Amino acid sequence: MKFSAKSEYALRALVDISGYYGQRPIGVREIAMRQGIPERFLEQQITALRKAGLVKSQRGAQGGVMLSRAPEAITVFEIIEALEGPLSTVTCVGNGVPECAKNTQCAVQDVWCQVGLAVERVLRGMTLAQLAKRQISYDQSAQPMYHI
Template identity: 40%
Template sequence: MKLSQRGEYALRALLVLGMNHGSSVVRIRDIAQQQNIPRRFLEQILNDLKSAGFVLSKRGVAGGYRLQRGPNEISLADIIRHLEGPLAPVGCVSVNYYQRCSCPDEGKCAIRSVMQEVRDAIVGVLEGVSVAHLCDRVRDLQGPVENPLDYII
C-alpha cells in the first residue's frame, strides 16, 4: 500500500477541489502551482480521475475541474483503489482485486490470516474518511481563513 507520487498528487488535487466545492471550477494550472505538482503530469492524473467519475471538467477559456459527486460521497479508499489497485498487502486477501496465491490451502494459511487483519485495518481507516472529512481536518488543523485558496494543503 505504498502510495505512489501519482497517488499523492491525486489526493492533493481532490482535496483542493473539495475545498473549492461550490465555486465553479478550478484550473489545472492553479492546482499545479499551489501544490507544486508538474502540470503535464497533473493533466494526466486529472484525466484519469475524470474517466473514473471522480471529477468533471469544463473546457475552454473559463474551464477547469470540479468534483463530480459530493465530497462526502468520495472515500479515500475509493480513490486509492482506483489509482493504485488493491489496498490489501497481498492479493489473496483483497476483496475488490482478489487473486489466488500459490499456497495449497488459503483457509489454513497463517500468513494470510495476518494479512487479512492488516487489510481490514487499512480499509477500516480509509473507508471511513471522505474528501469532506479531509476538508474538515484541514479547517481544524489550520485556523479559519477568508479565501479557500489560502488553505495550505
C-alpha cells in the first residue's frame, strides 16, 4: 500500500501546526517553508483538511491555520481518509461488499481484508500528538551534542 504525497505533506504540516495548538494561527507560507512543501500544493491539502473539519482557517494579517481539535483527539486515520478517501487495499474489498468477478468467497480477498484491517488499526491507534512527540524526539537526537 502506498499513500500519496498529499498525505505525507499534510501529516508533516499538521505535526508542525500541532506545536502551536492553543497559541496562534500559523501561515501556510511559514509551514511550507519549514517543511519544504510547495506552498500551492499545501494550500490544496489544507483546504481538504478544513472541509473534513480537522483544521480551521483565519483570514487577515494575523491569519493562518490551526487545528480544530486538540492533537490528542485527531488520529492519523482521520487525516489520511480526509485526503485519500476511504481506505481500501484493493477494489474487491470495500464497504463489505465484494466487487470481485468471482462473486464468491475468495482466499485472496481474505488476505487483503486482513491487510486493510491491520493498516486501519495502526492509523486509528496513532494520534497527531503522538506523531508530534516522536518528531520532537527525532529532532532533538539529530542536534549535535557539545561536551566540555
